[in-house]
Amino acid sequence: MKDILQGYPKPKTSTQEVLLHLILFKTASIIDFPTLSGFRTRISNLVLDHGLFFEREFIHGFNKFGNPTKYAKHTLPENQKEKAINLYLTLNNQ
Secondary structure, three states, rough: OOOOOOOOOOOHHHHHHHHHHHHHEEEEEEOOOOOOHHHHHHHHHHHHOEEEEEOEEHHHHHEEOOOOOEEEEOOOOOHHHOOOOOOHHHHHHO
């Protein structure tokens, strides 16, 4: 069976979980983490505290009640991937 973490150590915090998701899948949004309270805060921390850059695209849709909604899809650019991996490993070893 293929290792879902692709050899990376298991995340210990929600910030690490979001960062690992971005490393493995290149994108993350609140839709990927429906039970994580503070997803937007985790993204902000990665940007403001750790200097990562994400491309952001707003997705428009409708919620289950038919009301219009929008959310941000964050994409990890290829030129930020090595920095993200090093940050993940550093945070995971603390």
